[in-house]
Amino acid sequence: MSALAGVALEHPVMNAAGTCKSVEEVDSFARSAVAAIVVGSITRQPRTGNTGNVYWPGRVYSINALGLPNRGLAYYGEHLPGMVERAHEAGKPLIVSVAGFDVGEYQEIAEVVADAGVDLVELNLACPNVWDGGAQKRIACFDPGQTAAICTAVGDALLARAGGDQAGRVPYGVKISPFSDPAALAELAAVLxxxxxxxxxxxxxxxxxxxxxxxxxxxxxxxxxxVELAGMSGPALKPVGLGQVRQLRRLLPDTVDIVGVGGVGEGRDVAEYLRAGAAAVQAATAFWNRGEDPSVFGSILASWIDAGGIDPVDSAIR
Structure with a gap:
């Protein structure tokens, strides 16, 4: 068994944000091999995302400029309880990724999501291709002050909704961008x-x-x-992702788990992220490149088992 922020996982392989947005997609992922279902990212207002061609698959990398398409907070406020129920029936935790355009939006969305009974909240502080009012938004994780303000507002709100019970509140985490400046990464890690x-x-x-x-x-x-400029992912990002996980594991206290993302497409990738210090991994490019077929997560898991990962009989780490 694995665990993330105190939430038990059957194994460490999950989908990444951006791959599951609707009730129907939750049903599909509930039938897949993922250990937990990640929904979102979701925003306060519905978003159609960027128009035209927004994804391009390459041999060793992919690029996408989705622009956070989702059905908005009203839809998720109504349907998330059912999504949670469906995930739990399948024995899977439900994680929701949330994205706001200011501190108040992050707090509001996180409160609605927590009230729906989700298991974990992931604050997306790293979306690289979001436009609002004709301008590209700043990536929040590159501003330690903004990161601190968002986390403080969300953390205080979730704690208050649990009546001040630290053990009873819905745990949250943050998703961050790749950092090329180790000092900047260390500064963010110090804040976290x-x-x-x-x-x-x-x-x-x-x-x-x-x-x-x-x-x-x-x-x-x-x-x-x-839209010309886009976020790069896939196998070419894996060395960067591994390096970020290794650095973060050295910089953060043991009470903070790390999820490794970037180029996860087979069992060896899972193993290397775990050895670098990750508690779990997420994948998106492998899913998109297989025609948005959730069976890819079963392939990744089987490859990890074959490489010496989890034993499907007794769930013991070999």
Whole structure:
């Protein structure tokens, strides 16, 4: 068995945010091999996302500029309890990724999500291609002050809704972008570590989201996605993701778990992230490149078992 922020997982393989947004998709993932179902990211208002071609699969990387498409908080406030029930019937925790355009939005969405009975909340502080009012939004995790403000507001709100009971509140974590400056990563980690020492602090960090503002052109030198710049993911991101996980594990207290993301497509990737210090992993590119078929997670899990991972008979780590 594995665990994330105190929530038991049958094994460490999950889908990443962006792959599951609706009731129907939760049903599909509930029948898959994922250990937990990650829904979202969700925002206060419904978003159609970016228009035109928003995804391009390459051989060793992919790029996407989805723009946070989702049905908005009213939809999730109504349907999340049913999503939770469906996930739990399948023996899987339900995690919701939330994204706001200011501190108040993060808090509001997290409160609604927690009241729906979800198991974990993931604050997406790392979405690299969100436009609002004609301007590209700043990536929140690159601003330690903004990160601290969001985490404090969400943590205090979730703790208050649990009547001040630290053990009874819904745990939350943050998803961050790749950092090329180790000093900046250490600064963020120091903020998260300090917050983790308080009641209501973050319990996990998901590392990493896509590498921002990548450009791929076709044979005619035209961008392959219509908004031109996009987030890069897939196998090429794996060394970066592994490096971020290793650094974070050294920088953060043991009370903060780490979820490794970036290039997870087979059992060896899972094993390497766990050895680097991750408690669990997430995958998205492998899912999209298989035509959005959740059976890919069964393939990843089986490959990890074959490589010496979890024993399906007694669930013991070999």
């Amino acid at each position: 570590a300090e917050l983790a020492g308080r009641p209501g602090g973050p319990r996990f960090v998901t590392a990493v989201n896509t590498f921002p503002n990548a450009l791929v052109v076709d044979a005619d030198h035209r961008p392959v996605v219509d």
